Amino acid sequence: MxxxxxxxxxxxxxxxxxxxxxxxxxxxxxxxxxxxxxxxxxxxxxxxxxxxxxxxxxxxxxxxTPVIENPQTDEVDKSTREMQSLYKQLQSSFSLLGEQAVKIEFAEQSNQIKLVFPEQIAFDAGRAELKPHFVVLLRKLADLKKQPLLVKVVGHTDSRSITGGRFLNNWELSSARASSVVAQLVKDECVRPEQVQAIGVADTQPIDKSQTEQAFAKNRRVEILLLSMGEQNEKMAMQH
Structure with missing residues (x-):
């Protein structure tokens, strides 16, 4: 049975x-x-x-039973490694110039690099023309065109009103300074025209909100933000 x-x-x-x-x-x-x-x-x-x-x-x-791999995670890891490598490369380049005023920061969570150039090394007061030494510093960014990056150039001013000169207000001055940097980067072929943006924010993003000369000097600056797009995201962005 x-x-x-x-x-x-x-x-x-x-x-x-x-x-x-x-x-x-x-x-x-x-x-x-x-x-x-x-x-x-x-x-x-x-x-x-x-x-x-x-x-x-x-x-x-x-x-x-198939082993499921996540290509998106692999791409993120690769992108982070590339940004870390670029960060170290930039630190080394500016260190060799003995330029201590330039600050370079890497935010791993957002996977972006920020370079901060104070007004004293970049522009004369109230003007948007680049100082010769600043042009030399910008040429250290020559490899950016080879990277899958979005490059944002952001102009900042202090909170004091502009009196006289060619600019009516801080919005015009900050935008003009950002545009001057972008034009120089494109001229020197440091970046591709389609990967770079110029943004003026006037005094809306201060580093130091106190009303002192030292605080005003900190706030007058140009920042270059390098945002990793990844190869796939960059291709999609260029198609639009």
Whole structure:
């Protein structure tokens, strides 16, 4: 007389036969096998041959279960490594010039690099023409055109009103300074025209809100933000 375990073995054999003759979802199939195992208990009612059969089926399922990789995660890791490498390269380049006034920061969470150039090394007061030494510093960014980066040049001023001169207000001055930097970077082929933006924010993003000469000097600056886009994102951005 056939036992319950014999009956279940026959059903399982039929199930495997159907599986071999068709394309079945591995995950669903694995769940069914585990259900059979639970129904039969811990193997107390199985013969050695039946136990061996179920184990071989389980091993076959495990071998066919695909390992799902996440290419997006791999690209993020690669992008972070590239930005860290660029950060170290920029630190080394400006260090060799002995330029201590330039600040270079790397924000790993947002995966971006920020270079801060104070007004004293970049522009004369109230003007948007680049100082010769500042032009030399900008040429240290020559490799940016090879990188999948979005380059944002942001002009900042202090909170004091402009009196006289060609600019009516701090918005015009900050925008003109950012545009001058962008024009120089494009002229020297440090960046590609499609990867760079000029932004003027006047006095809306101060480093120091106190009303002192030292604070005003800190706030008058130009920042160059390097944002990693990744190769795929850059290609998509260039298509629009």
């Amino acid at each position: 056939a036992t319950f375990a014999d009956l279940m073995s026959l059903l399982m054999a039929l199930f495997v036969l159907l599986f071999a003759m068709s394309s079945v979802d591995i995950v669903k199939y694995k769940a069914v096998v585990e259900s059979f195992n639970e129904t039969l208990g811990n193997g107390d009612e199985l013969t050695p041959e039946q136990t061996s059969f179920f184990q071989s089926v389980q091993q076959g399922i495990d071998a066919q």
